[in-house]
Amino acid sequence: MLNxxxxxxxxxxxxxxxxxxxxxRASVAAEHLxxxxxxxxxxxxxxxxxxxxxxxxxxxxxxxxxxGRSANLRRWWRSKPVLAVAASCMVAGVWxxxxxxxxxxxxxxxxxxxxxxxxxxxERPPSTTEFGTRLRAQFxxxxxxxxxxxxxxxxxxxxxxQAMEAxxxxxxxxxxxxxxxxDSGAPRWINANLVIPSHELAATLAELRKVGRVVSESxxxxxVTERSVDLDARLSNARIAEQxxxxxxxxxxGKISEVLEVEREVARVRxxxxxxxxxxxxxxxxxxxxxxxxxxxxxxxxQSHGLGAAASRGWKVLVDGLTAVAETILTAxxxxxxxxxxxxxxxxxxxxxxxxxxx
Amino acid sequence: xTSDEGxxxxxxxxxxxxxxxxxxxxxETLFAFFRRRLExxxxxxxxxxxxxxxxxxxxxxxxxxxxxxxxxxGIAFRLLSAExxxxxxxxxxxxxxxxxxxxxxxxxVRQALSRLEPAERDLLMxxxxxxxxxxxxxxxxxxxxxxVRSRLFRARIALKEYLEPAGKETSNA
Numbered sequence: 001m002l003n004x005x006x007x008x009x010x011x012x013x014x015x016x017x018x019x020x021x022x023x024x025r026a027s028v029a030a031e032h033l034x035x036x037x038x039x040x041x042x043x044x045x046x047x048x049x050x051x052x053x054x055x056x057x058x059x060x061x062x063x064x065x066x067x068g069r070s071a072n073l074r075r076w077w078r079s080k081p082v083l084a085v086a087a088s089c090m091v092a093g094v095w096x097x098x099x100x101x102x103x104x105x106x107x108x109x110x111x112x113x114x115x116x117x118x119x120x121x122x123e124r125p126p127s128t129t130e131f132g133t134r135l136r137a138q139f140x141x142x143x144x145x146x147x148x149x150x151x152x153x154x155x156x157x158x159x160x161x162q163a164m165e166a167x168x169x170x171x172x173x174x175x176x177x178x179x180x181x182x183d184s185g186a187p188r189w190i191n192a193n194l195v196i197p198s199h200e201l202a203a204t205l206a207e208l209r210k211v212g213r214v215v216s217e218s219x220x221x222x223x224v225t226e227r228s229v230d231l232d233a234r235l236s237n238a239r240i241a242e243q244x245x246x247x248x249x250x251x252x253x254g255k256i257s258e259v260l261e262v263e264r265e266v267a268r269v270r271x272x273x274x275x276x277x278x279x280x281x282x283x284x285x286x287x288x289x290x291x292x293x294x295x296x297x298x299x300x301x302x303q304s305h306g307l308g309a310a311a312s313r314g315w316k317v318l319v320d321g322l323t324a325v326a327e328t329i330l331t332a333x334x335x336x337x338x339x340x341x342x343x344x345x346x347x348x349x350x351x352x353x354x355x356x357x358x359x
Numbered sequence: 360x361t362s363d364e365g366x367x368x369x370x371x372x373x374x375x376x377x378x379x380x381x382x383x384x385x386x387e388t389l390f391a392f393f394r395r396r397l398e399x400x401x402x403x404x405x406x407x408x409x410x411x412x413x414x415x416x417x418x419x420x421x422x423x424x425x426x427x428x429x430x431x432x433g434i435a436f437r438l439l440s441a442e443x444x445x446x447x448x449x450x451x452x453x454x455x456x457x458x459x460x461x462x463x464x465x466x467x468v469r470q471a472l473s474r475l476e477p478a479e480r481d482l483l484m485x486x487x488x489x490x491x492x493x494x495x496x497x498x499x500x501x502x503x504x505x506x507v508r509s510r511l512f513r514a515r516i517a518l519k520e521y522l523e524p525a526g527k528e529t530s531n532a
Contacts, residue, residue: 011512018486020493020508049515052522053472053487055464061390063404065382066411240401247398 146290154212363427471521479514
């Protein structure tokens with residue numbers, strides 16, 4: 001655009017205001033602005049547009065990084081060689097596709113956006129969402145649900161219970177449930193479910209092992225990363241669907257029956273959101289907190305040592321054997337008596353029959 | 360303070376902390392980029408995350424000669440273009456936002472922007488909201504810098520007209 005009587009074009013003036021004009025032209029523009037009222041007016045208008053546009057502010061997102069903050073990627077790759085190989089293959093694939101370009105290619109990004117669109121368009125095939133889930137799972141800290149079972153034998157169950165409680169408190173956990181049978185004259189035991197922060201599990205188990213003699217122990221680690229990521233994606237889908245339904249409700253009023261139908265759909269989606277939200281929180285809690293199932297019993301007498309203990313065990317074996325015989329006899333007695341009651345009359349009848357036949 | 364490019368190199372070297380720092384620096388900027396161009400806040404959040412996921416995926420492709428800021432907006436703009444193709448929203452600015460997401464003046468600006476030609480609107484918004492330089496915009500939109508300047512000027516003058524009070528507009532007509 002040429003401006004008769006102006007040493008600079010209007011576009012140059014705008015570039016000058018934007019700090020985008022080369023130095024030599026910028027000095028001309030600055031000098032001209034001082035002298036030309038028209039250009040000062042134009043400059044004021046352009047600045048006014050920029051100022052007006054600032055009125056459109058955007059709320060904060062509150063987003064969190066796609067993966068957790070604690071992990072160092074290099075450590076992560078080393079600690080998870082299988083995923084590292086998978087990730088390397090993926091990066092290699094991307095590199096082969098895009099080696100001629102600095103940025104990811106449009107095809108890749110379109111594909112990526114397609115995956116994103118999948119998250120908001122439930123009607124699409126699920127496979128892409130699953131791919132997206134796996135992809136996110138690869139770049140997300142592994143989420144592991146840890147459980148352990150521990151069976152102990154302790155001479156004094158009351159001491160064992162107190163030691164167990166102290167251990168749980170020390171590791172900032174709590175006792176979920178506890179059942180005790182403390183009657184004398186019968187085997188006594190304690191069953192407890194302990195809930196411990198996951199990172200305290202190993203230390204807690206180490207202390208619990210000192211409460212008594214370890215009879216058995218098992219640990220289970222369940223990787224729920226993909227499940228968690230999938231849940232996040234489905235939750236996001238549902239929220240978007242809900243928002244769209246609400247927008248439809250606000251912007252496209254139709255027949256009452258249609259409005260009611262949309263409202264029912266909104267209620268259904270809301271129900272799903274709440275259900276998934278609860279599941280997500282439950283899963284997160286299970287990841288954050290490990291559970292230990294502890295059973296503490298008194299030591300079996302058979303495992304005592306010494307002559308007295310051996311004699312005691314012998315006596316117990318004898319008593320148990322006699323008891324077993326008595327139990328067998330008593331169990332069989334009714335049947336034996338019944339058969340006896342039938343046998344003798346039958347035998348008597350048979351003998352009389354033989355005698356008559358002989359005569 | 361470490362530069363964006365320095366952080367990106369650290370991230371390529373395996374530092375998760377560097378990535379998190381980059382995320383913190385550009386999170387709101389990228390979210391605002393998508394938020395102003397899409398009706399759905401949730402979708403804007405999704406695409407912001409997708410942008411960073413793309414960085415994670417293609418970290419080896421970043422070259423130090425390219426400013427991180429341009430690199431990120433390059434990814435974001437391509438994601439946005441793909442989103443528009445997918446949803447047939449064809450470069451429409453949000454004309455209907457949530458009731459509570461802006462002032463009356465903001466609504467006025469949004470409506471005025473929606474009246475611009477899509478190409479000019481994109482360009483103007485990249486300049487005003489994302490504060491990209493003419494060169495960066497030219498690289499992003501794959502057009503010459505001179506075209507950026509002329510379109511930007513046209514867009515600003517047009518927007519000035521659209522922002523004028525209705526009474527003045529009609530009296531001029």
